[in-house]
Each structure stands twice: as C-alpha cells, then as structure tokens.
Amino acid sequence: HGLYYAPDPSSQIACTIGGNVAENAGGVHCLKYGLTVHNVLRVRGYTIEGKPLTLGSEALDAPGYDLLSLAIGSEGMLAVVLEVTVRLIPKPQLARCIMASFADVRQAGDAVANVIAAGIIPAGLEMMDKPMTAAVEDFVHAGYDLDAAAILLCESDGTPQEVEEEIARMSTVLRAAGATAITVSQDEAERLRFWSGRKNAFPASGRISPDYMCMDSTIPRKRLADILLAIGEMEHKYGLRCCNVFHAGDGNLHPLILFDANDPDQLHRAELFGADIMETSVAMGGTVTGEHGVGVEKLNSMCVQFSPEENAQMFAVKHAFDPQGLLNPGKVIPTLQRCAEYGRMLVRGGRLPFPELERF
Ligand SMILES: Cc1cc2nc3c(=O)[nH]c(=O)nc-3n(C[C@H](O)[C@H](O)[C@H](O)COP(=O)(O)OP(=O)(O)OC[C@H]3O[C@@H](n4cnc5c(N)ncnc54)[C@H](O)[C@@H]3O)c2cc1C
Known part of the structure; x- marks a missing residue:
C-alpha cells in the first residue's frame, strides 16, 4: 500500500516489536518521525496476574490517563506485551543524503545545532568521529573521508521538490559551520552506501577489538x-x-x-x-x-x-x-x-x- 512503519532501530534484524515497545526504541529516523511512543496506537497484553490489558486506542483520543505512554519504555516492568497496533505513514517519494566532513569535532557538533536552529528537521542526522570512521571504512569501503575529525550524515526525504530545497538549505548551513567537504548522494545506491558504514558501526568495532x-x-x-x-x-x-x-x-x-x-x-x-x-x-x-x-x-x-x-x-x-x-x-x-x-x-x-x- 506504499506505507511503512517509521521507527527503524539498527537492531531490527534481531529485535521484536514487543522489545521495541518495552525500550521505546528509536533509530536513525526518529528525529523527524518520532520514537516508538509516537508511532504506536495501542498495545494489548497481560498483567502478571494473567488479566488481559488494553492500553491506548485506534481512536485519536481515549478517556482516562495515558497509560499507553507509561507502558512504552517501561522495560517489561509493568506487563507483558503481546499485540501492538502501529501507525503506518506513506513512504517518502525520494530520499537523499549529504555526507559532510569536518576538521574539528566542535565545528561538527555546532553544525548539528545550527541545522536544527535553522528550522530544518532532517530525516536523519548522524555523526561519526575519526576512529569510528576509520573502523567502518575498513569494513564497508563506503568512501568516507579518513582525514575528517568527524563526519555528518544528513538525510532529507519527501517530494523531489522538498528534498531539493532542503538539501540546498542544509548544505548552506553545513558550509557556514566549516564543512571541509560536502557530497550529496546522486542515486539510491549511493545513499545506501553513505549509510552502510553508520549501520555497520557496531560490527565494525567488533573487528578492531x-x-x-x-x-x-x-x-x-x-x-x-x-x-x-x-x-x-x-x-x-x-x-x-x-x-x-x-x-x-x-x-x-x-x-x-x-x-x-x-x-x-x-x-x-x-x-x-x-x-x-x-x-x-x-x-x-x-x-x-x-x-x-x-x-x-x-x-x-x-x-x-x-x-x-x-x-x-x-x-x-x-x-x-x-x-x-x-x-x-x-x-x-x-x-x-x-x-x-x-x-x-x-x-x-x-x-x-x-x-x-x-x-x-
Ligand atoms: C547492534 C544493536 C543495535 C541497536 N540499535 C538500536 C537502535 O538503533 N535504536 C534503539 O532504540 N535500540 C537499539 N538497540 C537496543 C535494542 O535492541 C532495542 O532497544 C530493542 O527495542 C530491544 O528489543 P528486543 O526485542 O531485542 O528486546 P530484548 O533485548 O529481548 O528485551 C529488552 C527488554 O524488554 C523486555 N521485553 C521484551 N519483549 C517484551 C514484551 N513483549 N513485553 C514486555 N517486555 C518485553 C525484556 O524483558 C527486556 O527487559 C540496539 C541493540 C543492538 C544490540
């Protein structure tokens, strides 16, 4: 139906939706699309006494305290979750990613704050420092800048027009913040290549220690x-x-x-x-x-x-x-x-x- 569930924990090949509810899982895209708590409408499960429990509702509002939010992120301390009704949203038409290098971590950190301060909510805004970049580059060969003190990955998604406009605005902010190099993904294969290192940061660390x-x-x-x-x-x-x-x-x-x-x-x-x-x-x-x-x-x-x-x-x-x-x-x-x-x-x-x- 052209719809998808937005939260995307990097553990998704191993984790369960019940575990996501228990941990209020986030991921690369939660800055724009929210955490699990923003994307779940209702959970059903059982109390420790074996009584069925329904929290939340498919309706926009429900009477009483918002116990759904209380349950999400409660780490399995309150009930056992067995069924989750999630919110699905339309898949964006296009996504493009900027890879920006910085010679100084302070500039990279400030660039992140400046992007948000400019009123932009990127679909993803991730950072890796130099040791991390070296470890993942050796693993995935994504073409990362090994001289950079920090690398930012900034993603934009939406209609082609929205993406073009946002990529231009983000590039301006990143350049003003001192980016030494800016590369924008030209196609889906290149976008996925940019993300491959970030997505493989944990296994890459396992190779060096x-x-x-x-x-x-x-x-x-x-x-x-x-x-x-x-x-x-x-x-x-x-x-x-x-x-x-x-x-x-x-x-x-x-x-x-x-x-x-x-x-x-x-x-x-x-x-x-x-x-x-x-x-x-x-x-x-x-x-x-x-x-x-x-x-x-x-x-x-x-x-x-x-x-x-x-x-x-x-x-x-x-x-x-x-x-x-x-x-x-x-x-x-x-x-x-x-x-x-x-x-x-x-x-x-x-x-x-x-x-x-x-x-x-
Ligand atoms: C490599 C790696 C990458 C990760 N990346 C991310 C990420 O990007 N974003 C993120 O948010 N987290 C991430 N995590 C952390 C973790 O995987 C997630 O928080 C995930 O939601 C846990 O789900 P799980 O099914 O593995 O739960 P488990 O680890 O099996 O359980 C976690 C806790 O939830 C409880 N629980 C599990 N299922 C239920 C249930 N049905 N009802 C009630 N309680 C339950 C368990 O008792 C336990 O206390 C990562 C972990 C790893 C190892």
Whole structure:
C-alpha cells in the first residue's frame, strides 16, 4: 500500500516489536518521525496476574490517563506485551543524503545545532568521529573521508521538490559551520552506501577489538562537542580506546568502549569508563539512556539521574501494576540502599563532584 512503519532501530534484524515497545526504541529516523511512543496506537497484553490489558486506542483520543505512554519504555516492568497496533505513514517519494566532513569535532557538533536552529528537521542526522570512521571504512569501503575529525550524515526525504530545497538549505548551513567537504548522494545506491558504514558501526568495532561496550546516553545537542572532548580525556584516564557514533540530531550518544574481557582489569576499567560517560552526560544536562533502556547495567547511573523520591514514585507505579514485583525483578529502578552505597563510593573515590550527589 506504499506505507511503512517509521521507527527503524539498527537492531531490527534481531529485535521484536514487543522489545521495541518495552525500550521505546528509536533509530536513525526518529528525529523527524518520532520514537516508538509516537508511532504506536495501542498495545494489548497481560498483567502478571494473567488479566488481559488494553492500553491506548485506534481512536485519536481515549478517556482516562495515558497509560499507553507509561507502558512504552517501561522495560517489561509493568506487563507483558503481546499485540501492538502501529501507525503506518506513506513512504517518502525520494530520499537523499549529504555526507559532510569536518576538521574539528566542535565545528561538527555546532553544525548539528545550527541545522536544527535553522528550522530544518532532517530525516536523519548522524555523526561519526575519526576512529569510528576509520573502523567502518575498513569494513564497508563506503568512501568516507579518513582525514575528517568527524563526519555528518544528513538525510532529507519527501517530494523531489522538498528534498531539493532542503538539501540546498542544509548544505548552506553545513558550509557556514566549516564543512571541509560536502557530497550529496546522486542515486539510491549511493545513499545506501553513505549509510552502510553508520549501520555497520557496531560490527565494525567488533573487528578492531576483542570486545566493546556500547553505551547509550543523551545530551543537549549544543553539548555534542563537549562530551566528545570529555570522552577523549576519559580514554587517557582509563587507558582504553573509544569510537563514537551518534544519533546527533537528537543528542543520543553511542560511545563504543574497546576492551578485552579476558583481562579483568580492562573489564573493570571499561565499566568505570561507561559509568563516567553516563554521569558526565547527566552533568551536561542529559539522561542516562537514549534508546537502549536501563536494564541492570545502568542501575547505578539511575541513582545519579533521579532523586530517592523520584525512584520511590517509580517503584509505586510498578507496584500498581505488579504488586509482588515479579516482572523483571531487580531491573531499571535502583533501591534506596543501592543508591546510598553508590553515592558513598563516588564520594570516597572523589569522582564527579556535581550537586546531584549531595543528597547522599
Ligand atoms: C547492534 C544493536 C543495535 C541497536 N540499535 C538500536 C537502535 O538503533 N535504536 C534503539 O532504540 N535500540 C537499539 N538497540 C537496543 C535494542 O535492541 C532495542 O532497544 C530493542 O527495542 C530491544 O528489543 P528486543 O526485542 O531485542 O528486546 P530484548 O533485548 O529481548 O528485551 C529488552 C527488554 O524488554 C523486555 N521485553 C521484551 N519483549 C517484551 C514484551 N513483549 N513485553 C514486555 N517486555 C518485553 C525484556 O524483558 C527486556 O527487559 C540496539 C541493540 C543492538 C544490540
């Protein structure tokens, strides 16, 4: 019917729609078309007591609280999702992509903010730093500029006229921001080639390191360059390399920390490095998750982001759906005791002395 479901997590060959609802999955195109929460109309499933549950409606509005939004992104803590009604939209007639090189990460970060400030919402706005570009180029041979400190991929979609106009406007903004090279895809094959590296960033990292830890946090767009520079300093601090790939348009970072899990010391340093990125993101006004959720990995970082009172309210919501705490026990919401211990550990270690920790 010429329709499609817009969210496109890079995990789509492996993930399920239930998992997408549980994590409120995003992807390359969520800047323009929204996350899972913006593209789902209704979910059906079961409570832990085996009672059928319907949240949301195919109608535009429904009476009562918006429990659909509460369920999307709840990481399987409230109910088991079995059926999802999604919103389908018309496929765009045309899509073209700009690949822009920058000699400086700050210029690249500012270019992202400038595109949005110009009132443009690209269909995709992604960034890769130099180590990431080198790793993916070696893997997919997409023709990326290996001299660039950062590469931006900016996509436009719509009617041919809309795309032509938007590509021209974005090119002007990128040039003014200091792009050293701008290439626009001339056909679909070239557009897909531009994206091939970005889409293969994770497997490409697996080729240059025995293991990698993919982090996921979000920061305000204007702090993109600051976090990249901070991560560069952390590479020295923890003695580990890190490649960076970003959903830059929505400020969602995916630093890939390279390490060898056979070496317990490297694993430990990778975990500290990851926690540092999370907490620095919070200090810069961001969040500890963009689209991968919390699980158990980011429980400590949740203590930095949320106050004990906020965590208590999250437990209260869980209790309303799952009084015995049987769904995904121990995930997502940290206990007060855990946060108190983590706070003491950070203070003792002299790490991250920002105001959020004073409550401990
Ligand atoms: C290589 C790679 C790339 C990725 N890229 C993206 C990306 O671009 N965007 C993005 O958003 N995420 C991405 N992710 C993260 C993740 O894959 C997604 O968030 C995805 O939505 C998870 O779906 P899944 O089916 O794999 O869930 P799982 O990983 O199996 O489960 C995730 C959580 O959801 C719960 N859950 C799963 N199914 C249900 C259900 N039916 N009802 C209730 N709870 C459920 C599970 O208990 C678990 O807590 C990526 C992950 C990888 C490994």
